[in-house]
Amino acid sequence: MKVKFRKYSWQLAPGHIRDIREQVFIQEQDVPPELEWDDTDEIADHYLAVMPDNTPVGVARLFGTLGETAHIGRMAILPDFRDQGIGEALLRHVMTDAASSHDQIMLSAQEYAIPFYQRSGFHVCSDLYDDAGIPHADMRCLSPDMVIKALAERRNPQVLGRDDQSWLFSDEHDMISLMDSVAGQARQRIWLYDRFLEHDLYDRFRFRELVSSLARRHRQSEVRLLIHDDKPLVKRRHRLVELMRRLPSKIELRLASEDYPAEEQPFLLADREGVVYRHDFYNPQGFAKFADGGRVKLLSERFQRMWDTGRTSLELRELPL
Known part of the structure; x- marks a missing residue:
């Protein structure tokens, strides 16, 4: 009509x-x-x-x-x-x-x-x-x-657990939008794996607020940050690091072990359905999915193995609040 x-x-x-x-x-x-x-x-x-x-x-x-x-x-x-x-x-x-x-x-x-x-x-x-x-x-x-x-082709677009189609991205703007949309719907956990917590991607007010909201939601909330390099975080203040140090029981950061085989592709997982996956550490190219339990399960298992062999950052622990 x-x-x-x-x-x-x-x-x-x-x-x-x-x-x-x-x-x-x-x-x-x-x-x-x-x-x-x-x-x-x-x-x-x-x-x-x-x-x-x-x-x-x-x-x-x-x-x-x-x-x-x-x-x-x-x-x-x-x-x-x-x-x-x-x-x-x-x-x-x-x-x-x-x-x-x-x-x-x-x-x-x-x-x-x-x-x-x-x-x-x-x-x-x-x-x-x-x-x-x-x-x-x-x-x-x-x-x-x-x-x-x-909207012309999809129903429930970008709704966690309902939209099972892939969302491709090839620039930083779309990647950030999808990352926020996936992370913003997590109700229990966010697991993030990357080379380091790049400031342009993760040191943003909105992303910090999304992570903070999840961490404060309930006792079972969990945010895990797994990276390879913490030096940029020591040299420059980072919103997620400050949040982590205020909510240590809900947000934890570990450094991936150099002695354990690491993934070559960064990813973010939200609960057991949502994923943002990049093809490599250096380019904003990849895809997001909001209802892909199988892939999230596989990546969660890989994340857990790297997490178990990782270590805490002594440098970040010693930073003043």
Whole structure:
């Protein structure tokens, strides 16, 4: 079904936007009016979905924070126009706008709608919580530009445990996006193997926050960093090293033994499903997969053998906090 989309500021938005939100959220879902209307409306872009005859059928809003994060919210489709693909088309239109200037998109999803957002590349990143008496979960898309290009061919793109297709990368930007998307969905463990913790790849605020979030999630959380060379970490401060020294029971670093056969390809493993695999240490070329239990099992066994023969870094242990 062909749907058109129009974008407005709140000051110039037609009354249809307010009417649809009032009908869906306030009347249908019993959201208190004082919670529905907030100051964010003033800074957001507002989208109106209309049929070919200009009948208004759906709304959404978009605003940005912190320079790199976009937030989608207040998505609503009128009852008579649901289950026709309009909501999905509206979401992807807003995602495309957001991806032009943001590296990450966040939203708060009602529990029943989580599968709807997963089909467009969002994954759950919080526990359930109550918002206006309705169970919600935070969801995010960490590589929206790549996801949008793939939406025509893939369902559940980049969702851990659901997307079993390969994502190829041949440059650092795509590699970092995929690495963050894989690592950001780990709920129990991240195992990372590389020559060293290259600052451009691993000493980034977002990657540090993803690792920190996992490490603090629960008692079984585990982050293992296995490298060959710790000299760059001694010479220059590194976010992961500082985090490791604050959370020593959750994050551990070892140096691979020179006497034990080592892998020639670096990789990152998330839980028992996700993998980012490079063809060598020196080039940003390889692939990521979000549902490849067989490969992750094989690489985990190789990682474990190198880990068991590795040693801790005395130099890093002696660094001041």
